[in-house]
Amino acid sequence: MVKADxxxxxxxxxxxxxxxxxxxxxxxxxxxxxALQRGDRVVLRRFGVFRAVPRRTGIARNLRQGEAVGVLRGRVVRFRPAPGLLDTTTAR
Structure with missing residues (x-):
């Protein structure tokens, strides 16, 4: 699904x-x-929670070439699905 949908x-x-x-x-x-830029949590009932969490500086690997790549410090968005949404998307 895209924005037009x-x-x-x-x-x-x-x-x-x-x-x-x-x-x-x-x-x-x-x-x-x-809201995420301000660092707020965004809670959408029956859907999930979005939040911006800090990311540490570190070294990652480019899996294709095998070379080390520097990862800059910053914030990344994490999403935690609501239990109801998780139940509809995963088979138990």
């Missing part, structure tokens, strides 16, 4: 016109992006 489904589910649905989806993504 999300916009189309938003149009259908909320009976919105195309530009309004596009604006709603864009606003959602901009809000998520801004």
């Amino acid at each position: 999300l916009i189309a489904r938003t149009m259908e589910a909320a009976t919105l016109e195309g530009p309004v649905a596009r604006k709603a989806v864009e606003a959602l993504f901009e809000s998520l992006y801004a």
Whole structure:
């Protein structure tokens, strides 16, 4: 699924016109992006939790060439799925 699919489904589910649905989806993504940049946790009930966590400086390996690659310090986004979402995507 890509952003265009999300916009189309938003149009259908909320009976919105195309530009309004596009604006709603864009606003959602901009809000998520801004919250993660601030370091906030983003909790979406029944879906999961997004959070930005620090990444240490270190050395990684390029598996194709086998050479060492430097990894810079920064933040990366982690996602933890909600139990209900996890149950629907994995077979037990």
